[in-house]
Amino acid sequence: MAIEFSEEHTLFRQNVANFVQREVAPRADEQDQSGAFPWDWFKRCAELGYFGVRYPESVGGSDGGFVAYCIMAEEIARGSMSLGLIISMQSMMATDFVFRFGNDDHHRRLLKPALQGEKVGAFALTEPDAGSDLGGVRTTVAEDGDQFVLNGSKLWITNSQVADFFTVLASRDRAKGVKGVDFFLVEKGTPGLTIGKDIKKLGTCGSVCGEVSFDDCRIPRTNALGTSGTGAKNLKEMLAQIRVMTGALGLGLSRAAYDAARGYAKERQAFGRPIAKFQAIQHKLAEMALDIHASKLLVYDTAARIEAGERPMTESAMAKLFATEAANRCADQATRIFASYGFAMEYPVQRFFRDARFLLLGGGTSELLKNIIAAGELAK
Ligand SMILES: Cc1cc2nc3c(=O)[nH]c(=O)nc-3n(C[C@H](O)[C@H](O)[C@H](O)COP(=O)(O)OP(=O)(O)OC[C@H]3O[C@@H](n4cnc5c(N)ncnc54)[C@H](O)[C@@H]3O)c2cc1C
Secondary structure (H helix, E strand, C coil): CCCCCCHHHHHHHHHHHHHHHHHHHHHHHHHHHHCCCCHHHHHHHHHCCHHHCCCCHHHCCCCCCHHHHHHHHHHHHHHCHHHHHHHHHHHHHHHHHHHHHCCHHHHHHHHHHHHCCCCCEEEECCECCECCCHHHCCCEEEEECCEEEEEEEEEEEECHHHCCEEEEEEECCHHHHHHHEEEEEEECCCCCEEEEEECCCCCCCCCCEEEEEEEEEEEEHHHEECCCCCHHHHHHHHHHHHHHHHHHHHHHHHHHHHHHHHHHHHHCEECCEEHHHCHHHHHHHHHHHHHHHHHHHHHHHHHHHHHCCCCCHHHHHHHHHHHHHHHHHHHHHHHHHHHHHHCCCCCCHHHHHHHHHHHCCCCCCHHHHHHHHHHHHHCC
16 A cells, blocks of 8 residues: 655645754754753744644644644654654643643643743653553642642653643552553642753753652642543553654654765765775665665554544554664664764764664653554454
8 A cells, every 4th residue: 555645745744844954954963962942943843833733723733634743753853853852742742631631721821822832841751660651650649629739750751841831640549550540730830849950861962851740739620631540541542643753753863864874875985986885885775765664654554544533553553663663773774884973973873873762762662562562463
């Protein structure tokens, strides 16, 4: 089955690619080194409507569909994985629960301004002692009259230092494991909410990420995002999208690594000829091209199914697993083709290599994804 993109998709891809080529890629290394939140990129992405692609017009989105959303993620990741990470938070993970379960007041004060780049959101699941195992979260929530009280801490929370609001996973009843967790909206400035400092990371260094803690943090009951006991189910409804989008980020990185490696292989001379003439180098390029093609098929086949209303859990895990592992292979091959220059901080290839590691974690580790695929296959 051939993947067909509409004229609108092709035009949209071209527009995002132009933005990335002019405004993102030339500054991606500088942003990686600075590490400060890139407000100018963030505002430009809002201006260009990227945060609202998968949301309806009623909340300020453009109803562009999930395929277009993945095209955007792929093209942005070609220029900067840090920006890809920031955008994916703002346009999906940090805003989706507010969209689906927030009230009119949350939509007016938080969601719509977020899609316009006036507020920043964050998505807080991971904790110091629980990442993949969401049923093991220790952040608790208790009812007290017309309020909820949160206690605990979260780690690795992207955008935390600049966030205006947080979608937080907390347990109502730890004995119930994953069946006892739900999502809550916590706004910046709420007493008891503390934001920790930026974590120094291996990759995606152009984005900020840190600890968030809750110490008798009181929020109104209206800030429950979903009814009691539905947290895991509600998360699952977004998980296929998170995974395919992360696969699209991987595809973008693979293409960036491939383009750089192919260009270099044609120019770099050794033993009196361009290194692209050596079969060993050609094989690396061939493997990268194959990885890119297969990633594209998996990502967009699954994206189209999601856009058509399906929720393909096994296939989305496959798309994420393959495309993110492929991104790591492509980044690795590119550093080999660049040899010492692949080791030099002044060339972007080392950034691709470091950033690719993030893809193996966010949205589910490769090990977890294999569990999901195996469970899906065995249930047939
Ligand atoms: C740059 C960056 C940004 C991030 N941003 C966010 C964010 O905004 N919000 C957020 O909530 N989190 C965020 N995270 C955290 C990320 O989602 C978690 O790191 C990820 O879910 C894995 O959790 P963990 O690191 O606790 O690993 P663990 O769950 O402790 O896993 C450790 C190892 O054990 C393996 N493992 C665990 N369980 C199983 C199993 N059942 N079967 C087989 N193997 C298993 C894992 O695959 C892994 O190899 C971010 C991480 C990074 C690096």
